[in-house]
Amino acid sequence: MRCRWQRRRRRLRFLRRHRLGGRRPTGNPVTTAADILDRCDELARHSSLPNGLIERVYLSPEHAAANALAAEWMTAAGLATWQDAAGNQCGRLEGARPGLPALLLGSHLDTVPAAGRYDGILGVLLAIAVAERVAGSGRALPFALEVAAFGDEEGTRFGTTLLGSRALAGTWQGDWWQLCDQNGVSLDAAYRAFGLDPDVIGEAARTPADLIGYLEAHIEQGPVLDDSGRALGVVSSIAGARRFSIVIEGAAGHSGTPWALRRDALAGASEVILAIERIARGANLIGTVGHLALTPDAVNVIPGRVEFSLDLRGEFDPERDRAWALIEQTAEQICERRALRVTSVQTHGAPAAHCSPHLRAAVATGIRRVVADDSPPPTLFSMAGHDAMAIAALTDIGMLFVRCRGGVSHHPDESVTEADVALALDAFEAAVLHLADQYDADELDSEFDARAATK
The missing domain is CATH 3.30.70.360 (Alpha-Beta Plaits)
Structure with missing residues (x-):
């Protein structure tokens, strides 16, 4: 029992440190699939490349601008927001009571050079919109909802991928501080120029008791869904x-x-x-x-x-x-x-990251509830890496894939349809609500005593 209350006090200290309250606005959700695509376009304007090409790298002015937009949208969705010690933009919506473990939703805002508009970005915006829907419904979930817009998944600037999600997962490596970009700027110096303190990077780390799991929506970086005429799929594992x-x-x-x-x-x-x-x-x-x-x-x-x-x-x-x-x-x-x-x-x-059976089932249930097709949702193996790989060291993971025309990614020709984004939003929300039906807030800490001990 003492361990449980120690974990609860630690979560409450985290909330106070970031001044996170339990506010829960009511009213109808306002973010539609069309709005999400408009936001993708708005983020695309924050780029270091000319002529409409997109490049947004870690700890750059463009990164700061993207975080500011994400924070604005999170706040409008009813989330309390903060930028963590690794430069990830985060938001939280309390559950039935303050301090409950959270279901984390997220993806990344950084890009490769000459990128498309949706790799990572679509997942962040879907996560914010789902949180907004839950906040607007007035339903008190048996867990908190958190959204993470990770600052570095691609590794474009410093050559080492998943820096943002590894910091959150608590797997940061000290020798990374000496990494340098093509201009000779070290990661340590870039942190300080961005307004971050390398000495407190550990404050970005979460514990297994903080989370019940992680869900990520992402475009499929391959042609399987497009070739099969399916809008959505369940990810089994990541290479x-x-x-x-x-x-x-x-x-x-x-x-x-x-x-x-x-x-x-x-x-x-x-x-x-x-x-x-x-x-x-x-x-x-x-x-x-x-x-x-x-x-x-x-x-x-x-x-x-x-x-x-x-x-x-x-x-x-x-x-x-x-x-x-x-x-x-x-x-x-x-x-x-x-x-x-x-x-x-x-x-x-x-290492390869395998999605947990109960989160795979939640994603599959979400898809079945919104897609007019009696056949099981397609299950896909991801050869591309994702932030979920890093978060798998911390908690269970699950992923929803969204069809991308021709499977083209890391290219300006990345393309999704408004209809598919609308289905993805509905399915992602349905997956979250399906998980909510599996938990009871009064029993959640007890369940995580056992689960945290195995991590």
């Missing part, structure tokens, strides 16, 4: 990713060097890259080489050094790791035969 920097070294030389004397690093790298494709396809994984740099990089010189990236993803970590071991072995064999040297360094690693 675990490992990224590597691979260097192959040979000997630079004049382009007139005879074949027998060449130690061509690019020819060897080309063979290794094709082997990566063959191995990954055979293991039903995704392997992507997205960066390649040559030295000396001259038209009449044999490349003496090649550096390239590998992003290897799979649904199950052991299968992915076995494939990497085979890639390493194959690369060494190719380079030995060609008198080359190969080295590799892992630059990123994230």
